[in-house]
Amino acid sequence: MLRAAVTGAVMAAALAAPFLIASDFWLGFLITVLLFAYMGMAWNVLGGYAGQFSFGHAVFFGAGAYTSSILHVTFGLNPWIGLAFAALAGGGVGALIGFLSFRFGLRGSYFALITLAFAEVFRILANWVEFTGGGVGLYIPLKVHPANLQFGTKAGYYYVALALTLASLAIAAWLERSRFGAWLKAIRENEDAARALGIDAFVCKLKAIMLSGAMTGVGGAFYAQYYLYIDPGIAFGPAVSVEILLVPIIGGLGTALGPLLGSAVLQGAGELARRVMGDVPGLNLVFYGLLLVVMVRFLPDGLIGLAARLRTLRRRAKVLADA
Amino acid sequence: MLEAIRITKRFGGLVAVAEASLHVPEGRIVALIGPNGAGKTTLFATIAGFLAPDTGEVRFLGENVTSLAPEAICRRGLVRTFQIAQPFGGLSVRENIAIGAHARIADRRQALALAEQVAAELAMTVLLDQTAAALTVAGRKRLELARALATRPKLLLLDEVMAGLNPSEVDDIVAVVRRVRDRGVTVLLIEHVMQAVMSLAEHVYVLNQGRMIAEGPPLHVARLPQVVEAYLGHGAAVRLGAQAVEIAT
Numbered sequence: 001m002l003r004a005a006v007t008g009a010v011m012a013a014a015l016a017a018p019f020l021i022a023s024d025f026w027l028g029f030l031i032t033v034l035l036f037a038y039m040g041m042a043w044n045v046l047g048g049y050a051g052q053f054s055f056g057h058a059v060f061f062g063a064g065a066y067t068s069s070i071l072h073v074t075f076g077l078n079p080w081i082g083l084a085f086a087a088l089a090g091g092g093v094g095a096l097i098g099f100l101s102f103r104f105g106l107r108g109s110y111f112a113l114i115t116l117a118f119a120e121v122f123r124i125l126a127n128w129v130e131f132t133g134g135g136v137g138l139y140i141p142l143k144v145h146p147a148n149l150q151f152g153t154k155a156g157y158y159y160v161a162l163a164l165t166l167a168s169l170a171i172a173a174w175l176e177r178s179r180f181g182a183w184l185k186a187i188r189e190n191e192d193a194a195r196a197l198g199i200d201a202f203v204c205k206l207k208a209i210m211l212s213g214a215m216t217g218v219g220g221a222f223y224a225q226y227y228l229y230i231d232p233g234i235a236f237g238p239a240v241s242v243e244i245l246l247v248p249i250i251g252g253l254g255t256a257l258g259p260l261l262g263s264a265v266l267q268g269a270g271e272l273a274r275r276v277m278g279d280v281p282g283l284n285l286v287f288y289g290l291l292l293v294v295m296v297r298f299l300p301d302g303l304i305g306l307a308a309r310l311r312t313l314r315r316r317a318k319v320l321a322d323a
Numbered sequence: 324m325l326e327a328i329r330i331t332k333r334f335g336g337l338v339a340v341a342e343a344s345l346h347v348p349e350g351r352i353v354a355l356i357g358p359n360g361a362g363k364t365t366l367f368a369t370i371a372g373f374l375a376p377d378t379g380e381v382r383f384l385g386e387n388v389t390s391l392a393p394e395a396i397c398r399r400g401l402v403r404t405f406q407i408a409q410p411f412g413g414l415s416v417r418e419n420i421a422i423g424a425h426a427r428i429a430d431r432r433q434a435l436a437l438a439e440q441v442a443a444e445l446a447m448t449v450l451l452d453q454t455a456a457a458l459t460v461a462g463r464k465r466l467e468l469a470r471a472l473a474t475r476p477k478l479l480l481l482d483e484v485m486a487g488l489n490p491s492e493v494d495d496i497v498a499v500v501r502r503v504r505d506r507g508v509t510v511l512l513i514e515h516v517m518q519a520v521m522s523l524a525e526h527v528y529v530l531n532q533g534r535m536i537a538e539g540p541p542l543h544v545a546r547l548p549q550v551v552e553a554y555l556g557h558g559a560a561v562r563l564g565a566q567a568v569e570i571a572t
């Protein structure tokens with residue numbers, strides 16, 4: 001009852017936000033929070049649920065961003081349809097990386113390294129070949145119309161980002177209630193035991209990386225439409241990879257609401273750091289690195305885990321007080 | 324039901340299992356015993372698809388399943404437990420057992436219901452909401468058994484599910500294994516706890532240094548000189564025999 005009321009209130013506030021927030025800056029901030037919550041959830045499918053840590057999710061982000069942009073700029077394809085192709089591209093790259101790494105049994109840090117390497121290879125390729133615009137990047141021509149996935153105000157982008165986030169929450173809820181989600185958790189916890197109980201770990205991990213890649217690809221395509229510009233460094237650079245993986249790590253790995261919480265905290269802290277220290281290039285990466293170390297060392301369960309721990313402590317304190 | 328035919332498994336220069344054969348008829352409880360390092364767990368891993376044998380063949384329900392993947396063998400109805408319990412530590416006991424149930428059941432709610440039912444059969448109902456990592460050794464062993472049972476197997480391979488348990492816990496598991504068999508599940512078990520082997524098994528295989536050295540009904544096998552020597556050292560059977568004669572006279 002309370003839960004339904006809270007959910008309803010949050011939904012109403014989320015829908016009304018563009019009317020309540022006059023500042024373009026803060027609406028832009030919310031769009032970034034939602035976009036990274038969405039991509040954090042995409043990462044969470046593979047990293048949080050299936051336990052396969054990727055350090056190179058930019059490879060899916062970039063594949064999606066470049067696919068929709070090139071199809072739009074070069075072939076005049078509508079960007080809304082481009083989103084579907086971005087999903088295909090992200091899923092396809094996921095299938096390639098997943099097949100190569102899982103077939104040969106790469107786990108843990110070896111898998112993380114191979115994803116990092118793939119993102120770097122794609123970054124160099126995007127710099128080198130012609131149809132990506134090379135190092136100059138790709139400009140998406142300004143044709144403001146909702147049919148072109150371009151909006152005159154930030155409100156339009158906000159609703160698209162909100163829809164993506166809600167879709168990712170629905171996927172998380174499905175993982176929590178389905179056999180596939182249970183299988184991914186089993187693989188994360190103990191792959192040998194999972195296989196002994198009839199779980200085809202290879203196929204499950206492959207499906208997880210394809211789903212995660214497809215979702216992240218759509219995020220990349222949205223990003224390109226929002227900023228109307230991408231280059232190899234933005235699309236395939238390590239900054240995006242780190243930002244995506246920090247979101248669920250801060251919020252709570254393998255939880256449905258963790259990425260949303262994590263994204264809000266990460267973007268808030270990032271904004272605060274920018275205000276305090278100014279916009280020094282590369283400083284954000286230092287900040288992310290520090291945050292990652294602190295989280296992994298002190299809060300491996302993320303903020304959701306911290307909340308659960310506090311609840312247990314309070315219950316224990318209450319029991320002690322009653323006794 | 325299960326037939327392992329002249330299985331050989333080498334690790335580098337070490338021959339862990341050498342031309343070992345065994346046969347498990349349907350509806351029986353068969354035990355595989357032998358001293359530490361005899362190759363029992365290796366033979367189990369080979370049967371369940373975790374290791375590919377160098378030579379030899381595993382047949383299950385008339386089908387050659389040699390070097391099929393473990394998940395494929397599980398889906399055919401042959402499930403193993405692990406000697407060192409391998410719980411899904413971060414998940415609750417309920418979720419752990421449900422993952423076993425999902426081998427046959429796609430629906431989450433039905434799987435969770437079956438998990439509760441299996442937990443009740445194993446007297447684990449109070450533990451359902453605990454995280455598996457918080458279980459005691461006895462609890463983990465029981466969870467191994469519960470997860471395997473939830474897959475609804477035809478043949479259950481139990482690798483030392485009674486090691487480290489106290490005598491009353493052993494009695495509990497013995498009763499469970501017997502109930503499982505009475506419901507039509509065939510059982511092959513590795514066990515060091517002789518109390519359990521003697522009361523459960525109808526047929527015993529003895530493995531020593533990778534070779535099958537004896538088989539037969541438990542009481543018969545326990546008296547064979549080569550079995551006594553495998554456990555107590557060369558010449559032990561003769562010494563023990565002489566002592567018995569001395570005491571008698």
